Amino acid sequence: MNATKIAAVVLAAGKGTRMKSERPKVLHELAGRPMLHYPVDGALALGCRPVVLVTGHGADEVRASLRDRQVSFALQEQQLGTGHALLSARRSLEDFCGDLLLLCGDVPLLRRETLQQLLDLHRAEQAAATVLTAQLDNPRGYGRILRDGDEVLGIVEEKDATEQQRGIREVNTGIYIFTAPRVFDILAGLGRDNAQGEYYLTDVLAALRRAGQRVQALVLEDADEAMGINSRVQLAEAAAILRRRINERWMLDGVTLVDPAATYIDDAVKIGPDTVIHPGVSLWGESRIGRNCIIEPGVTVTGCEVGDGVRLKSGSVLEGAQIGPQSDIGPMAHLRPGTILAGRNKIGNFVETKKATIGEGSKASHLTYIGDAEVGARVNIGCGTITCNYDGVNKHRTIIEDEVFVGSDTQFIAPVRIGRNSLIGAGSTITKDVPAHSLALARSPQKNIENWTLRRKKPGKKS
Numbered sequence: 001m002n003a004t005k006i007a008a009v010v011l012a013a014g015k016g017t018r019m020k021s022e023r024p025k026v027l028h029e030l031a032g033r034p035m036l037h038y039p040v041d042g043a044l045a046l047g048c049r050p051v052v053l054v055t056g057h058g059a060d061e062v063r064a065s066l067r068d069r070q071v072s073f074a075l076q077e078q079q080l081g082t083g084h085a086l087l088s089a090r091r092s093l094e095d096f097c098g099d100l101l102l103l104c105g106d107v108p109l110l111r112r113e114t115l116q117q118l119l120d121l122h123r124a125e126q127a128a129a130t131v132l133t134a135q136l137d138n139p140r141g142y143g144r145i146l147r148d149g150d151e152v153l154g155i156v157e158e159k160d161a162t163e164q165q166r167g168i169r170e171v172n173t174g175i176y177i178f179t180a181p182r183v184f185d186i187l188a189g190l191g192r193d194n195a196q197g198e199y200y201l202t203d204v205l206a207a208l209r210r211a212g213q214r215v216q217a218l219v220l221e222d223a224d225e226a227m228g229i230n231s232r233v234q235l236a237e238a239a240a241i242l243r244r245r246i247n248e249r250w251m252l253d254g255v256t257l258v259d260p261a262a263t264y265i266d267d268a269v270k271i272g273p274d275t276v277i278h279p280g281v282s283l284w285g286e287s288r289i290g291r292n293c294i295i296e297p298g299v300t301v302t303g304c305e306v307g308d309g310v311r312l313k314s315g316s317v318l319e320g321a322q323i324g325p326q327s328d329i330g331p332m333a334h335l336r337p338g339t340i341l342a343g344r345n346k347i348g349n350f351v352e353t354k355k356a357t358i359g360e361g362s363k364a365s366h367l368t369y370i371g372d373a374e375v376g377a378r379v380n381i382g383c384g385t386i387t388c389n390y391d392g393v394n395k396h397r398t399i400i401e402d403e404v405f406v407g408s409d410t411q412f413i414a415p416v417r418i419g420r421n422s423l424i425g426a427g428s429t430i431t432k433d434v435p436a437h438s439l440a441l442a443r444s445p446q447k448n449i450e451n452w453t454l455r456r457k458k459p460g461k462k463s
Contacts, residue, residue, distance in 0.1 A: 005098030006119065007180065008043035009089045012036055012105030013056025013076040018231045024058030026105035027065055028235055031242045032266030032284055034065050035229060038108035044069065046115050048101055052092045054085050081198025082174065087187045093180055099123070100180040102201075106229045107174065109238055114225055118218050122177040128213035129183075129205055131155070132175035134223040142171035143202055145217060152215040155202035170219065172202065173226035242267070272308065290325065299330070307343060321353075324360065342377070359402065371395075372414065376402035382426065384409040401436070 016025025324343025
C-alpha cells in the first residue's frame, strides 16, 4: 500500500429538520458559500483524491452545487447512521488503498492546518484510526472519548453512556482518518444493537482495539472548529466565527477595517493592501478590491472588480461591475451588472448605470441613468440625463463618442449615435444621430406673452 495516498468521504445525506427549510441543510450559506463547500474544499486542498460525497436528501441539489469541483457521489438511500453513510461510499472507493479522511458536510469551520495535523499524527503513529476530539465545558449530546492515557479505548454515545462517562468533557467531533479498505470490511460486519438502532461509526474503533490496533486522537486547540450546524441559530454563530477569521486575515494582510464587527466580507473576496473599509460595508461574492481604495459606510459590492485607488462613497450599491482605477463612485450610486468603467471616472450621487461601457475620464455627476450605452473618453454627462433604451419590446443602445458635452436634462432616444466633440444643449430630446463637432438642440422655441398674468386676474381680486 502506498502510504502517501489519501481519499476523503464527506457525509452530506441528512435533511436537517431543525433548519425548517426545503433546502438541504448543507447548502445553507456561510460567508457567501454553501457550508458543504468548506469541508469539500478542505479535503481537496489537503490533496485528497478521490473525494466522495455521500448524498441523500436533496441529492440533485447537492450535486449541482458542486458541479465545478472534482468530486464523485454516492447515495445513502436509508438513514441508518454514520457507519451506514460511510459504507455507502464503498463502491466509489473499491480500488482505493490508503488513508481515508471522513468529514461532515455540516462542520464547515475546520481549518486546513488542523486537517494536516490530523493526517500527520495518524501517519507518525502508524494508527489504524485517528479521531479528532474537542474539550467542551458542556459536552451534552456528544459521544465521549474513553482513554487509557494517550490511547483511545473507544467512544460511547451519550444515550449509551453511564452517568460517570457522561461527565467526560472530551468529545468526538465526527472527524476521522481510517485505513481503507479495512474500515469497510469492519463496517460490513457491524450490528445495530444500540439505543438508536443504527450502525455506529464509533464501533469501528472498538473493533480495531479488539484486534490490537492503535487508535489515536488529536485534541483541537480551538473547539469552535468542530462546531456542527443543526439550526439557523448555529448557522449565525458559525457565520460570526468565520467572518471574524476573514476580517482578521485581511487586517493582517494590510487592510484597514475601521470597525471589524460591522464589516461583512465573503470568503471568496480579495482585497489589496492599504485599502480602508468603513463600518456597514458588505463585500459579497467573488469581488476583487484593489490597493489604496476607500470604501465608505453602507456600501455594498457584489461580484465586482474594483481597481486601485477607487473611492466608493456612502450608500452606493455595485453588482457585476468593473471599476477602473482612480474612480469616484457615489454617494448613493447604483452600478448594475454589465457596467464597465475604464478609469478616472466619476459616477456621482443618484446615478444608475446598466450594461454601460464608459471611457477613461468620463463623468456623470448626479441624477442620471445610463443604460445599454457606450460612452467614450472625457465625456461630461449633465444632471438629469437619461438614455431611453427600451421601446416596450426591445432594448436599444446609445453611443456617445469621445469628448462630448451633454447638457442637463437631456434624453437620448435610442438607438442613437453622438459624434465626438459634440455639444448637446440642455433640455434636449435627441432622436437622431449627431455628427461630430456639432451643436444639437431639440427644444420647443420659448414664447413669452407679456402681461399675461395681469390680464387673467379677476376684477376686484387683490394681488
